[in-house]
Amino acid sequence: MPRSDGKKIKGMPALDLLIPYVMNRRTESVNFAQIDIDITNLKTYLDNLRDNGQKVGIMDAMIAAFAFLMQKRPEINRFVVNKRLYQRNHICVAFAMLKRTDGAPTETVVKVYIEPGDDLITISKKIRSTIKENEKPTTKNTMDVFIDKLASMPFLPGLGVGLVKLLDKFGLLPRKIIELSPFHSSMFISNLASLRMDHIFHHLYEFGTTSLFVTLGKPVRETMPGITQKKQTITLGVSMDERICIGAIWAQAFYDFRQYIENPEKYFS
Numbered sequence: 001m002p003r004s005d006g007k008k009i010k011g012m013p014a015l016d017l018l019i020p021y022v023m024n025r026r027t028e029s030v031n032f033a034q035i036d037i038d039i040t041n042l043k044t045y046l047d048n049l050r051d052n053g054q055k056v057g058i059m060d061a062m063i064a065a066f067a068f069l070m071q072k073r074p075e076i077n078r079f080v081v082n083k084r085l086y087q088r089n090h091i092c093v094a095f096a097m098l099k100r101t102d103g104a105p106t107e108t109v110v111k112v113y114i115e116p117g118d119d120l121i122t123i124s125k126k127i128r129s130t131i132k133e134n135e136k137p138t139t140k141n142t143m144d145v146f147i148d149k150l151a152s153m154p155f156l157p158g159l160g161v162g163l164v165k166l167l168d169k170f171g172l173l174p175r176k177i178i179e180l181s182p183f184h185s186s187m188f189i190s191n192l193a194s195l196r197m198d199h200i201f202h203h204l205y206e207f208g209t210t211s212l213f214v215t216l217g218k219p220v221r222e223t224m225p226g227i228t229q230k231k232q233t234i235t236l237g238v239s240m241d242e243r244i245c246i247g248a249i250w251a252q253a254f255y256d257f258r259q260y261i262e263n264p265e266k267y268f269s
Contacts, residue, residue, distance in 0.1 A: 004175040005184060005209065006079065006086035019243050020083040026204040029243045035236040035254055037261050039219060043232055045264040059191045060124035062216060063093050065260040066187060067114040067123060073253050075245035077186050079209035082169045085244065094182035095189045099137050108144060109182040110134050120268040145180055165207060183208025193218040199237035211241035
């Protein structure tokens with residue numbers, strides 16, 4: 001049965017067709033990559049934008065770069081469900097954020113959809129607008145609504161989640177649920193630098209369709225011999241489902257991603 005969030009890929013090579021049967025879970029199909037990125041030029045570029053009234057953060061730029069990457073290399077925007085490979089028909093990024101509260105901090109998860117033609121500025125505005133809409137403790141976003149729907153089912157939560165998984169497996173999960181669920185996204189990103197933490201290698205969720213999880217570590221300043229300006233680097237921890245495309249495409253994608261971030265004037269302007 002056709003899915004609302006993706007189209008089944010046909011005409012696959014025999015090996016690609018067999019892989020999801022050999023590795024039928026994301027937890028056994030996950031590969032990890034550590035990517036060290038020079039953000040010196042990006043910081044200068046973002047400072048110039050700020051001087052001109054455009055407030056854009058490093059995480060905004062990272063999300064924009066991945067969105068551009070998925071437009072160029074749609075293979076990394078695929079997912080596997082029920083041993084079948086699908087091409088996602090949109091680009092959607094999920095990330096966790098803290099809500100403002102007087103007591104212990106609370107966390108929620110939000111989704112941002114990237115449309116064709118969006119640039120760094122429009123993507124940044126979408127991210128900041130989404131954060132602003134959801135930072136109040138009383139605000140219920142898509143994640144909260146999704147959890148409420150599961151919790152309100154007239155049987156045990158475990159059975160409710162199991163039912164959602166079963167419906168998702170056979171392409172019967174309603175579009176509205178997929179739109180609400182942050183676990184059905186092109187990628188999940190976590191800005192650990194905001195917590196003054198280094199990157200980690202996060203697991204991939206079996207629930208949903210997310211095939212890519214990225215964490216951002218805190219920036220590090222490095223002194224370069226003979227140069228007064230200090231080089232700034234940031235490390236990404238990347239977890240990816242190896243079933244969605246071959247390693248050569250991932251390698252090309254990571255090269256392209258580094259070009260976007262290290263040459264912002266060329267790719268973001």
